[in-house]
Amino acid sequence: MRLKSHYNQLTELLSSKSCKYRSTQGECIPPRIQNRWSVQSPLSSGSFGSIYQGKDLITGERVAIKFEKKASHHLQLHKESQIYRLIEGTGMPKMYWYGTVDENYQAMVLEMLGPSIEDLYNYCHRKFTIKTVLLLGEQMLERICHVHRRSLVHRDIKPDNFTMGINSKCQNVYLIDFGLSKYYLDKTTRQHIEYNDHKHFVGTIRYASLRTHAGIEQSRRDDLESLAYTLIYLARRDKGLPWQGIKCEDKKEKQEKVYEVKLHTHIEALCEDLPKEFQEFLMYTRQLGFAEEPNYAYLISLFKQVYQTMNLKNDFVYDWIQLGIKTKVEM
Numbered sequence: 001m002r003l004k005s006h007y008n009q010l011t012e013l014l015s016s017k018s019c020k021y022r023s024t025q026g027e028c029i030p031p032r033i034q035n036r037w038s039v040q041s042p043l044s045s046g047s048f049g050s051i052y053q054g055k056d057l058i059t060g061e062r063v064a065i066k067f068e069k070k071a072s073h074h075l076q077l078h079k080e081s082q083i084y085r086l087i088e089g090t091g092m093p094k095m096y097w098y099g100t101v102d103e104n105y106q107a108m109v110l111e112m113l114g115p116s117i118e119d120l121y122n123y124c125h126r127k128f129t130i131k132t133v134l135l136l137g138e139q140m141l142e143r144i145c146h147v148h149r150r151s152l153v154h155r156d157i158k159p160d161n162f163t164m165g166i167n168s169k170c171q172n173v174y175l176i177d178f179g180l181s182k183y184y185l186d187k188t189t190r191q192h193i194e195y196n197d198h199k200h201f202v203g204t205i206r207y208a209s210l211r212t213h214a215g216i217e218q219s220r221r222d223d224l225e226s227l228a229y230t231l232i233y234l235a236r237r238d239k240g241l242p243w244q245g246i247k248c249e250d251k252k253e254k255q256e257k258v259y260e261v262k263l264h265t266h267i268e269a270l271c272e273d274l275p276k277e278f279q280e281f282l283m284y285t286r287q288l289g290f291a292e293e294p295n296y297a298y299l300i301s302l303f304k305q306v307y308q309t310m311n312l313k314n315d316f317v318y319d320w321i322q323l324g325i326k327t328k329v330e331m
Contacts (some may be wrong), residue, residue, distance in 0.1 A: 018123045029067060030101050032112075034058075037097075037109050039065055049077065054109065055094075062112045063096065064160045067105050074301050077106050084110075087150050091174050113174050114166045117234070118159035124319045126238040132313045132319045133235045136162070138303045139173035140227055145296045146221050147175065151185040154178065155218050157226035158207045159234065171316040192291040193217065205251075205258050206239045208245060210286065213259035221288035224299070228282040233275050242270065275309065277302040311321065 018043055029052065032038055036057060043051045049068040056063055068077040079100035088094070094111040101107045117136060121128060128136075139161055147154055156177060165172040180202055183194050196217040203212055211223035213220055233241050243261040248254035271279045281302055307314060313329075 011089060014279060015221055016118050028104070028106065029271075030107075033065060033101060033107055033109060034099075037063055037065060045239075053112070055131075063111045064112050066110065067101070068107070068299055070100075070104060070106060074225055075106075077108055080178050081108055083152065083181055086110075087147055087152070087178075089146055089170055091139060091146065093174055093176055094220060113167060113176065114164040114170065116160050117164075117173075119156060119163045120164070120318075120320050121234060128234050128237065128319055130310065131317075132269045133231055134303050134306055134312065135314065135316060136173060136234070137227075137231045137320060138300060140175070140230070141224075141303075142297065143175035144223050144227060147181075148223070148271060148294075150316050151183050151187075152178075152181050153184050153220055155180040155182060156203045157223050157230060159230055182218070193219070195290050204254050206241060210259070210263060213255060213262065219290050220286055220294055221290070221292070224288070224294055225282070225285040230276065231284070232270060232278055235278060247300075256291065267324050275306045277306050 021209040029039055029050070035052045038057055040053045040055060043053055043064065045051070049066055049072070052065045052067065052322070054063045054065040056060070066077065066080075068198065069073065077098065081095060083097075084095035093113060094109070098108045099106065115123070140157075143162075144154065144157065154175065156179075161175065161177045163174045163176055164170060165174055185191065186193065194217075197215055199215050199217050201208070201212065201215070202218065203226070207223040207226040207229045209218070210224055211225075229241065243258045246254060246257050246261065248257055267279050267282055271282070281299060284299065285294075303306050306312070
């Protein structure tokens with residue numbers, strides 16, 4: 001089969017998220033930002049704003065431009081821009097500019113990234129090899145560790161919030177979407193936030209930790225438990241997680257029912273047919289204390305054990321590469 005151009009493949013993958021943008025929404029997006037970036041086609045739209053593909057008029061590079069209406073009741077972009085400045089580093093989206101565009105919008109110009117891990121999982125017919133899960137998992141853990149060392153917890157770890165880079169960075173995993181992130185250390189005192197067991201649910205039900213379901217304040221351990229569910233979900237291939245597909249009248253009921261199934265699913269059954277290290281990873285995250293610093297090196301060592309036991313190579317040859325799928329954007 002003749003492969004489409006790299007750029008058309010990427011566009012198809014990104015649009016698989018069912019972009020909600022319609023011209024009938026009446027949005028009047030400015031055609032240019034700071035006379036530096038042109039605004040092109042929409043990539044996605046949601047309750048917190050719209051994301052467009054753009055182009056740097058000086059370098060010719062493609063960028064992602066996120067718009068937020070000033071009239072929104074849940075302004076997020078300013079907070080996100082501060083976080084992007086704080087977390088700059090490998091596997092973190094580079095922010096080129098943030099500011100007010102006109103009387104209606106604020107905007108943020110970001111590095112253009114490739115498809116999400118969820119997109120690629122679907123493209124690979126929901127069948128990742130253990131090797132690909134390990135290749136992804138090691139980088140995912142490193143990204144979360146990097147964010148934690150900047151005093152933040154992400155609070156929405158899931159396959160949709162990890163993407164691959166493009167061009168020369170196509171082997172790199174990126175962590176995105178910091179709209180729900182929170183500081184777990186006080187900026188002034190550097191003390192850990194206090195324990196609280198009367199919190200509203202924050203995050204994605206499928207991957208949320210047990211303590212998040214129970215209304216307990218999230219800390220570093222909860223990001224890692226969500227990562228454990230993410231990796232198990234990918235490693236179970238098309239079987240999914242036992243609490244997927246539960247039908248409910250509303251979100252609150254679904255959260256409660258998923259919690260019940262998640263709570264009573266034995267780890268051994270959840271990780272059946274997977275290397276024992278997946279069980280160990282999840283068990284470790286559940287045993288962490290609220291303010292305890294996780295042993296990231298120990299978790300990395302679990303990945304290395306699986307590589308060694310299964311005689312796998314850490315060579316960045318992902319399943320989608322084997323299928324001939326690229327994450328490169330043509331300039």
